[in-house]
Amino acid sequence: MNGYHAVNAQAMYEGRRAIHRKLVRHAEVRDAVLDRLKAGWSPEQIAGRMKLEDHPVRVSHETIYRFVYSKTGRALGLFRHLPEHRRRRRPRVGRKPHAARFSAENGISRRPGTVHKRMEFGHWECDLMMFRKEHGHANVTSLVERVSRFTVTLKNRDRRSKPVMDALIDGLAPLPQPARRSITFDRGTEFTAWAHLKAGIGVATWFCDPQAPWQKGTVENTNRRLRRYLPRQADPSAFTNRYLRSICDRLNAQPRKCLGFRTPAEVFREKLMEIARGGG
Incomplete structure (x- = not known):
């Protein structure tokens, strides 16, 4: 036909x-x-x-x-x-642009070479680990110090930026200032309250280029290690702080080739001792 x-x-x-x-x-x-x-x-x-x-x-x-x-x-x-x-x-067409929420001065291209080359202790990378929608909006913040590869995880009830930043403030505030110099984020909406973080503990903030979260590869690689214990299908509201600490303790006690087969915990502790002696 x-x-x-x-x-x-x-x-x-x-x-x-x-x-x-x-x-x-x-x-x-x-x-x-x-x-x-x-x-x-x-x-x-x-x-x-x-x-x-x-x-x-x-x-x-x-x-x-x-x-x-x-x-x-x-x-x-x-x-x-x-x-x-x-x-x-x-x-x-309906997606909201987020670029205006991040200062151009905080772009990763402005990040000092000492941070990029891991020449200075106290610079972190941060990400949010998400879970299946049926479990609600709870999530886990993952933090990794770039020199030592030391890992910290924090619980969040949802993705609102200010509470996420408050958890970072509470988690990092006990450290001496030279151990928390800066944090590198991607451009997710959960990190738009970066000014609140800076006001809270004086930490500098850097942001990956748009659609380039792989520029914070240390925390991305760490997330893959964490997924062994925090699978996407798990209910994050069931994670206790003790359980999250035990996971970090396990990762931080594993020798790394990039650290000359020392552990992240050993390197992190060594750097904190240098700061205490006035070498930070």
């Missing part, structure tokens, strides 16, 4: 698009993306890491999002591995 048929035309259009989608055409790339999604990486982290590693076939974070919300992605339930766990993607 001749003529234009909307249903058939749409099916042909979708078929033509599928032929050219990298995640459909390249199975090895698709498998790598799926593995990292299931490991808790965001599409931005995956795309950024592929660019950093100079993969011969790379995909953008937008391509990954489209695949997640495609018929194939929905059938696989891939949205459950995203930080927000939304069944449907929000319209791009």
